[in-house]
Amino acid sequence: MLRSNYLGVCNLKKLNRYILIWDKQIKNSKSKDKPVIRPNPESIENYPHFLTIPTRWMDNDVYQHINNVIYYSFFDTAVNHYLIDRGLLDIKNGAIIGLVAETHCNYFSPIEFPEIVRAGLRVSKIGNSSVTYEIGLFRKDAYKTSAQGHFVHVYVDRESRQATKIPLPLREALENILVNR
Amino acid sequence: MLRSNYLGVCNLKKLNRYILIWDKQIKNSKSKDKPVIRPNPESIENYPHFLTIPTRWMDNDVYQHINNVIYYSFFDTAVNHYLIDRGLLDIKNGAIIGLVAETHCNYFSPIEFPEIVRAGLRVSKIGNSSVTYEIGLFRKDAYKTSAQGHFVHVYVDRESRQATKIPLPLREALENILVNR
Amino acid sequence: MLRSNYLGVCNLKKLNRYILIWDKQIKNSKSKDKPVIRPNPESIENYPHFLTIPTRWMDNDVYQHINNVIYYSFFDTAVNHYLIDRGLLDIKNGAIIGLVAETHCNYFSPIEFPEIVRAGLRVSKIGNSSVTYEIGLFRKDAYKTSAQGHFVHVYVDRESRQATKIPLPLREALENILVNR
Amino acid sequence: MLRSNYLGVCNLKKLNRYILIWDKQIKNSKSKDKPVIRPNPESIENYPHFLTIPTRWMDNDVYQHINNVIYYSFFDTAVNHYLIDRGLLDIKNGAIIGLVAETHCNYFSPIEFPEIVRAGLRVSKIGNSSVTYEIGLFRKDAYKTSAQGHFVHVYVDRESRQATKIPLPLREALENILVNR
Known part of the structure; x- marks a missing residue:
């Protein structure tokens, strides 16, 4: 309660x-x-990397706040933007791709269009072929998350879809935002 | 691995x-x-209630299967459809509404447009004000889930947004699909 | 007015x-x-082909009816489903693909989750490389459209993205639902 | 062709x-x-107002560019953001609301995640109760639209849903971006 x-x-x-x-x-x-x-809402200093994501009109649902589903679109966007921005994910031609194995979100307080969200991103675990990201979503000027969760990518060969070792340049970029808590 | x-x-x-x-x-x-x-993919007999949800063209993402975010739209739809269909949720005028506190999904195998999904639904926990649903998504004729997860609703007063006791008729409908595992 | x-x-x-x-x-x-x-709402006999599309919880927006954007997802789904169902569109390996050049929708009356939509589909024009579809969306048991519009596909080579002549089997399938009005 | x-x-x-x-x-x-x-792609100087809208991972469809449906989400967001930002649309309590009567889009060239879109907005017609907006979507640093279209709002009383005269403050804000072409 x-x-x-x-x-x-x-x-x-x-x-x-x-x-x-x-x-x-x-x-x-x-x-x-x-x-x-x-979990308790986390603080902004717990995230080493941020992406600003404005909300859209249709993100709001009948209860006039962002629908729970949309939060995962923010997770998805924060993770893939980090990779593409560093040249580590080539959607069209890359030999390996990240498939999503697990996602999770806790919702603490609502977000509403036209608010702008800051998505904090960190890596909590790097395996041979899998990465666990943790994402915190902050309303403008907020110090604590409105929602937070995790997102597990497994790297596979694009064609065979077999699990693949994470390549070194990608591993290094992940280590840059690895937070051991 | x-x-x-x-x-x-x-x-x-x-x-x-x-x-x-x-x-x-x-x-x-x-x-x-x-x-x-x-978790292991669960079997179809573990779910007491089903909703058929066709996929849509834009559910597919660049990897040509349903995007991870969309699965939560299936969860959301299965839960709310169950309630509205039984007259237990009045979107416009109901005095209490269910807000989403937590969601989770494990992805086992892809689903692709134009496939039709069967969403299995059960309740695993009923508290004073909260309900935990468990949802399994099955591809046509599949015996095991392609993905499965949970979805926690907390009932609140529509105006004050304070946690509220689950009303009896709703509780009874939830108990109808309560599965103790 | x-x-x-x-x-x-x-x-x-x-x-x-x-x-x-x-x-x-x-x-x-x-x-x-x-x-x-x-335009006036059209009648159900004006469409030779139908696809049933259930609405989803998150299709509803703050005004508690399906958001205007979602209607185009119904158009998109009706068109591509017709093609894939007849083996005429291979998302992954087909040499030619249909790109969207123009879409349009008139909204007459709202649709609300959990309603089920019937999408009526016809072809109004077949060019060398382009097709114009017309789609009418009907609420359950309705005789007149709740919304209607059109959708123009231009066929291009997947790699070069140059306009391509519509192949004969596709042309035949389009002629099957061609309605000269 | x-x-x-x-x-x-x-x-x-x-x-x-x-x-x-x-x-x-x-x-x-x-x-x-x-x-x-x-129509021909229009130039950036034809739009008096702009909103920056970043794309999201799931906006991309199987052809690896923004799905045609999503463009309307940009239209929707540009229009409502303009109104809310000026205090002219109160989603929750406003006595009148804008319902969408017609939308249209021409697609000239693709946009792809993670690109950032600039949505140009102008008003082309103000009636007693209806407004026609015209929206142009520009890729970063582009001078010509990638897509453009229009969006018609009809103002209605929130409860009765009867057409209502556009209130003066709203009319003035619309006139500020009225472009007679």
Whole structure:
């Protein structure tokens, strides 16, 4: 019941009011309804790399905030932009490609069009053929994530789709944003 | 290195060939590259409820299979369709709404437009205000999931966005597809 | 001011009430505000081929009906499904591909998740290298379109991207749904 | 056959080579295949207002450029951003809302993730209750549109969904970008 209170907070004023209510609820709580254990929102200094992603009108759903699905589009874009920008992913001709094996997201507070999102990116694990990225999404000027999650790429040969060792230049770029926490 | 082999298999013929290679790799494997622990693809009898969801042309991405983000649109649709179809969610006027607190997906094998997806749905946990759904996505005639994950809704008051007790009729509908595993 | 009345009608009851008001407005109208000339909603017998397309939760936008952008995804899907289903478009290996040169849509009345759309498809013009499709979108059991538009494909060589003559088998399939109106 | 040559041009070098081939084709052309009459790509000085819209990974489709549907998301975003930014559209509480009556797009040359699009916006017609916007999409540093089209909003009362006179402050903001051509 705790974390769920973070949900749906639409502005900072509301948030502050919310935290008060929330603190009170903790003190009074005798609820047996243990929430799913959720991570805490992380801080901006935990991410070494950022991409700015403006929201779009149609990202908003009937509840007038960004639909949960769209957050993964931000993850996807942050990861692939990092690679393409460094010349490490050639969509059309590259011999190896990254396929997505697992994704995850925790949602703490809503984001709404026309807000601009900053997507923080780090690498938490580099295997032989797989990489785990962690992404935090921040509303403008926010210090804590509105949502955060992870994204696992497995590198495969484009034709055979067999798992492939991560090439050295890619590995080096990943190590640049590797954060051991 | 194991599970990653499942990725990118594009047809059944390829899949069979793949499993052979994969078995061989297991026997020969001395890899230190322990993969992220991944669940096994589940079987169709593990899901009590299904929704058929055709893919769309633009679901396919540059790798010519459904983009990882779109899977969550299938989750989202399966859950909300179940509720609306039973008169338990009134998008426009309902006093309480479900906000998404957490989502997760494991991808085992690709799905491609124009394939038709069957989304299996079950409930794994009902709290005071939160519900955890588990969704399995099956390609036509498939017995095992191509992808599977979970989706956590927290019920809140539409106006105050405070966590709210799940109403009885909703709870009953959730219990109908509750699977204790 | 006329046609705009069609917009935003959310159910049949409302629609009937609407048509009454609309008729009255026509009689009384001395408005100088000539509307953009809009086509009339077409009838279901004007389309020789149909594809059923269920809506998805995230298709709905903040106004709680399908976002205008999504309609083009229905157009796109109807056209490409027709071709792939007949073995006339090989996404991965085909030597020629259809690029989109022009699209257009008129919106008459809203569609809302979880409604199921029937997309009517016909061909109105076959050139040397280009095809013009016309698509009508019908709500369940509706006799008139909720929206309709067109979609122009130009066939090009996949590699050179130069305009290419439409191959005979494709031309024949297009002629099967060619409607001269 | 003419304009279709513009399609699928993937970079400036290709474009230049293309224009040469195209000019040659015009001179030599005895084709009877009259193309659909298409407008010419417009220049950047024809648009009084701009919004920068970065592309996203999943905007790319199987042909490795932005899917035709997504262009309308850029139109949608450019229009609504203009209004919200000036305080003229209150998604949640505004008494009147703009419903989309008609949209249109001509595609001249592809755009690809991770390119950044500049969306040029102007108003071409203001009626009693309707507005016609014209949007041009420019690739970075481009002088001519990659795609252009129009977008018609009809203002209606949020509750009754009846056509409503455009309020004065909105009308003034529209006149600020009204271009008579």
